Structure formats: C-alpha cells, structure tokens
Amino acid sequence: xxxxxxxxxxxxxxxxxxxxxxxxxxxxxxxxxxxxxxxxxxxxxxxxxxxxxxxxxxxxxxxxxxxxxxxxxxxxxxxxxxxxxxxxxxxxxxxxxxxxxxxxxxxxxxxxxxxxxxxxxxxxxxxxxxxxxxxxxxxxxxxxxxxxxxxxxxxxxxxxxxxxxxxxxxxxxxxxxxxxxxxxxxxxxxxxxxxxxxxxxxxxxxxxxxxxxxxxxxxxxxxxxxxxxxxxxxxxxxxxxxxxxxxxxxxxxxxxxxxxxxxxxxxxxxxxxxxxxxxxxxxxxxxxxxxxxxxxxxxxxxxx
Amino acid sequence: xxxxxxxxxxxxxxxxxxxxxxxxxxxxxxxxxxxxxxxxxxxxxxxxxxxxxxxxxxxxxxxxxxxxxxxxxxxxxxxxxxxxxxxxxxxxxxxxxxxxxxxxxxxxxxxxxxxxxxxxxxxxxxxxxxxxxxxxxxxxxxxxxxxxxxxxxxxxxxxxxxxxxxxxxxxxxxxxxxxxxxxxxxxxxxxxxxxxxxxxxxxxxxxxxxxxxxxxxxxxxxxxxxxxxxxxxxxxxxxxxxxxxxxxxxxxxxxxxxxxxxxxxxxxxx
Numbered sequence: 001x002x003x004x005x006x007x008x009x010x011x012x013x014x015x016x017x018x019x020x021x022x023x024x025x026x027x028x029x030x031x032x033x034x035x036x037x038x039x040x041x042x043x044x045x046x047x048x049x050x051x052x053x054x055x056x057x058x059x060x061x062x063x064x065x066x067x068x069x070x071x072x073x074x075x076x077x078x079x080x081x082x083x084x085x086x087x088x089x090x091x092x093x094x095x096x097x098x099x100x101x102x103x104x105x106x107x108x109x110x111x112x113x114x115x116x117x118x119x120x121x122x123x124x125x126x127x128x129x130x131x132x133x134x135x136x137x138x139x140x141x142x143x144x145x146x147x148x149x150x151x152x153x154x155x156x157x158x159x160x161x162x163x164x165x166x167x168x169x170x171x172x173x174x175x176x177x178x179x180x181x182x183x184x185x186x187x188x189x190x191x192x193x194x195x196x197x198x199x200x201x202x203x204x205x206x207x208x209x210x211x212x213x214x215x216x217x218x219x220x221x222x223x224x225x226x227x228x229x230x231x232x233x234x235x236x237x238x239x240x241x242x243x244x245x246x247x248x249x250x251x252x253x254x255x256x257x258x259x260x261x262x263x264x265x266x267x268x269x270x271x272x273x274x275x276x277x278x279x280x281x282x283x284x285x286x287x288x289x290x291x292x293x294x295x296x297x298x299x300x301x302x303x304x
Numbered sequence: 305x306x307x308x309x310x311x312x313x314x315x316x317x318x319x320x321x322x323x324x325x326x327x328x329x330x331x332x333x334x335x336x337x338x339x340x341x342x343x344x345x346x347x348x349x350x351x352x353x354x355x356x357x358x359x360x361x362x363x364x365x366x367x368x369x370x371x372x373x374x375x376x377x378x379x380x381x382x383x384x385x386x387x388x389x390x391x392x393x394x395x396x397x398x399x400x401x402x403x404x405x406x407x408x409x410x411x412x413x414x415x416x417x418x419x420x421x422x423x424x425x426x427x428x429x430x431x432x433x434x435x436x437x438x439x440x441x442x443x444x445x446x447x448x449x450x451x452x453x454x455x456x457x458x459x460x461x462x463x464x465x466x467x468x469x470x471x472x473x474x475x476x477x478x479x480x481x482x483x484x485x486x487x488x489x490x491x492x493x494x495x496x497x498x499x500x501x502x503x504x505x506x507x508x509x510x511x512x513x514x515x516x517x518x519x520x521x522x523x524x525x526x527x528x529x530x531x532x533x534x535x536x537x538x539x540x541x542x543x544x545x546x547x548x549x550x551x552x553x554x555x556x557x558x559x560x561x562x563x564x565x566x567x568x569x570x571x572x573x574x
Contacts, residue, residue, distance in 0.1 A: 052403075074406050088398050090398060
C-alpha cells in the first residue's frame with residue numbers, strides 16, 4: 001500500500017462559473033495528523049467530498065493510498081472512513097442499528113466491534129435509542145463510531161468539533177489525539193486554528209479554493225522568526241537608528257514599542273548602534289507569531 | 305454486495321411507518337369492501353362485469369377490486385415507497401453516509417429498485433390474499449362466470465392468481481417510474497405525487513381527443529393494468545398480456561436506465 005495516504009494534484013471543482021476548489025495540491029503522509037485549515041466556504045468540504053468520491057472533480061486527480069475513490073470506491077475507500085460536514089444517520093433507527101447497517105454494507109456485521117466502538121465514543125448506554133433523539137454531540141460521536149467500526153487506517157474528519165460545547169470539543173480532540181496515537185492517519189478539516197495547532201503536525205491552508213501554504217506546522221510557525229520588539233530609554237532616537245540600520249525591515253512603532261524584522265546578526269549590530277548612541281535597551285524581544293496571525297496573514301493577503 | 309444492500313433496504317422499510325401505511329391499506333380496503341357488500345348487498349344494474357357476481361362467488365371480489373384499484377389506489381400504494389426510496393436518503397442526508405462504505409452506487413441503486421419492487425409485490429400479494437379470503441368468506445368459493453363461460457372454483461383460483469401476476473407487470477413499471485422521480489426530484493412528497501399524477505394522466509388520455517385512439521391507448525401503462533381480463537376468455541387471449549408485458553418492460557427499463565445514470569453520475573453535495 002502506498003506510503004502516501006492522500007494525494008491531490010491539480011484538483012479542481014467548478015459549479016458553473018464558480019470555482020470551489022482551484023488546482024489544489026496536497027499530500028498527506030501515512031501517520032500524519034494533517035490539518036486542512038481555511039475559513040468557512042474556502043473549499044475544505046468540497047475537497048473532502050472529492051476525496052471520498054461523493055463528487056466528481058472537474059479536473060485533477062485524488063488518490064487514497066494510491067487508489068482513485070471516484071473510479072473504484074470500494075478499493076480506494078478500503079481502510080478509509082470519516083464524514084463530511086456533519087455525520088448523518090437514519091433517524092428512525094437506533095444508533096446501534098445504524099452501525100449494524102453500515103457495518104453490513106462493509107461486508108458483515110461485527111457486533112463485538114460495534115460494542116467496542118460504542119464504548120470508545122461513550123455511547124454504549126444510549127445505543128438502543130433512536131438517533132432522532134440524539135443531541136448534536138452524540139451524533140458527532142456516533143459519526144466517529146461509524147468510522148471506527150471499519151478499523152480505518154485513514155480518518156477524514158470535517159470540522160468534527162463544530163457545534164459542540166467546550167466539554168464536547170475537548171473530548172473530541174482527546175479522541176482524535178488518541179486515535180492518532182494508535183497510528184491512524186488523520187486528515188482534519190477545521191476553521192479553528194487552536195484545534196489544528198493542538199492536534200496536527202502538518203497542515204494546508206486553503207482560501208477561496210486555493211492552497212496558500214502546505215507543510216509542517218513548525219515550518220509555518222517558523223516563518224514568523226526574525227521579528228523583534230524593542231523598548232528603549234529613547235524610542236524616538238531608537239526609531240531613527242532602526243530606520244537607518246542595514247538589514248532591518250518592516251520597521252514600525254505600535255503602542256510605543258518599536259517592531260521590526262531582521263536577521264539575528266542585524267539585530268545584534270543594532271544593539272551596538274544603540275549603545276554608541278547612548279540609548280539604553282529595556283527589552284529586545286524576538287517575537288513568534290501565533291498560528292492565528294499567520295493564518296490571517298495567509299488568507300487575507302490575497303483577499304480583495 | 306447488492307444482496308447485502310438489499311437486505312438492509314428491506315430492514316429500513318420495515319422500520320418506517322410509510323411502509324405499513326401502504327400495506328395496511330391493501331388489507332383494510334378489501335375488508336371494507338366486503339363488509340359493505342355484506343351489510344348492503346348491491347342492488348340493480350351493475351356495469352362492471354365481475355361486480356355482477358360478487359354476491360354469488362367470492363372469486364369475483366379480488367377481480368373487481370383489481371379493476372377499481374387500477375385508477376389510483378394501487379399506483380398510490382406503489383408510489384408511497386418507490387417515490388420515497390431514493391429521495392428519503394437526500395432528505396435525511398444519508399446518501400453520503402452509505403456511499404462512503406464498501407459498496408458501489410450501482411449496488412445501492414439496484415438494492416433500492418429491488419426493495420421498491422419487493423414492497424409492490426408484497427402489497428399486491430396481501431391485497432390478493434385479503435380480497436380472496438374475505439370475498440370467499442362472504443360469498444363462498446363457487447363457480448365463476450367469465451366473459452365466455454363459467455369456470456370451476458379450482459380454475460378460478462388459478463386464473464385469479466394469474467391475474468395478479470399479470471397485474472404485477474405494469475405495477476412494477478409504475479414502481480420504476482416512482483424510483484426515477486425519487487432519484488431526480490430528491491423530494492419524497494413530490495415523487496410520490498408525481499408518480500400518481502403520471503398514472504392519472506395516462507388514465508385521462510382516454511377522454512382527450514386525439515389521444516383516445518387505440519393506437520395511443522395501447523401504449524399507455526394504465527391500459528396494461530387491465531390486460532389480465534383477457535385471461536377470462538375461453539380460449540385465453542394472450543395477446544393483450546404479451547403486449548402488456550413488453551409495454552411494461554419498456555417503461556420500466558427506460559425509467560430505470562435514466563434513474564441509474566443520474567444516480568451514479570450525480571454529485572452528492574448535501
């Protein structure tokens with residue numbers, strides 16, 4: 001089986017004149033917990049639907065462990081599970097019967113496995129109730145159970161914490177973390193930066209159907225390295241020196257503090273200049289941007 | 305794979321009230337008819353052939369009920385499930401749930417068609433059994449007058465069973481139209497009403513000038529709902545039955561091919 005769990009190349013979906021997904025390339029390696037981050041309407045769900053074979057790409061390819069989910073869904077979706085938008089079930093059947101039905105479609109009802117996954121998602125005590133009476137959080141957990149019942153190697157989860165209360169969100173994240181810890185590759189679509197930052201090792205940022213960044217979380221956070229915050233005894237003079245100094249970029253003053261970007265050597269040279277000019281340094285602090293700041297930087301720099 | 309999906313379609317049908325609404329109606333209607341027959345035996349001239357004999361032999365009861373139910377009752381019973389069977393997945397947004405399991409769209413579609421057909425046949429069987437038993441209890445299982453002769457109770461039993469089998473062919477074609485409308489409209493109520501409207505419109509063409517000729521009427525599915533009556537001639541006239549069979553097959557095949565193509569090609573966005 002391919003070492004690449006999900007591969008999309010030039011993946012595109014058009015609805016009439018509207019381009020929902022615009023030549024998306026992404027690669028999810030086996031073992032990744034991969035965040036697919038973007039604002040609402042960015043194209044995350046449409047991408048996931050194409051990955052699951054629910055909609056046909058206008059152009060491009062998508063492969064799950066090397067197999068095409070549109071042309072050969074049975075082979076491609078073997079070992080793959082998940083849900084898009086929210087998990088949906090037959091409301092007039094119980095949670096357990098819904099799982100039996102889905103397990104049956106997979107090739108045979110494995111009642112022991114159904115009991116096991118109901119325990120994992122803490123729904124065993126309500127498994128006999130009709131889904132019609134389930135809360136949103138219970139349906140989300142049943143969605144995870146429906147995915148786990150087929151012992152997946154790849155989980156595709158579309159905003160699994162949407163609509164959950166804080167406790168439910170925490171439980172869902174812990175569950176995803178635990179599943180990833182068992183070696184399951186996870187592709188997690190989300191518009192919540194804190195969620196992606198907490199769970200994922202790699203991510204793609206999508207905006208208006210286009211990928212703005214793909215790579216490791218550390219790589220993205222590292223993009224912000226080289227920014228500094230400066231507080232001195234004479235901010236006016238210090239600002240002049242910063243603007244005159246070689247190697248300093250984006251010099252600005254916000255709320256009394258001077259901010260700039262520079263290589264480490266240029267920042268060190270600045271301290272010498274400040275000392276020679278008789279300007280005392282209260283603080284020269286390297287700044288790391290949060291994922292949220294980087295996300296907005298990536299998604300708003302091209303916004304009209 | 306299709307059989308697995310078919311088994312689960314049946315289980316879903318058995319969990320829905322709509323299924324029992326239709327099956328209940330096919331049991332209740334004959335019972336009401338026979339009860340009315342016993343309490344208020346029909347008087348005077350009766351224009352429908354088999355209606356003339358409902359108080360003389362119970363074998364006439366299922367046959368006259370077949371005639372009466374052709375207009376709207378059985379198309380409605382059939383449409384209740386056929387019109388719902390795909391659209392309900394859209395309305396519950398469960399299509400994405402089942403299409404991401406180890407099955408193909410063709411298998412899911414085939415299972416739904418088989419389930420809709422199974423329901424229609426079970427409904428027809430229940431309708432036939434209830435009307436025959438109730439009719440027999442009310443009027444006895446005596447000899448049955450036909451268009452050309454009088455037949456023994458044994459032969460009447462065979463021909464009544466055969467009538468329901470012949471009647472099943474256009475009923476299955478109506479079910480196929482229901483599946484088509486269900487697949488395309490994605491709306492259960494619209495597909496159920498639409499299926500009934502298709503049937504009623506075909507009935508209405510009998511009184512529309514230009515469409516009331518035999519050439520057009522022979523192609524109407526509703527005409528085939530009465531093809532079984534040629535069984536009650538001696539010798540049996542098979543031509544309306546053979547004609548009814550191929551007309552039903554053509555309607556069903558065209559409806560199912562269009563529905564299947566739509567189902568396997570569509571984007572599941574809900």
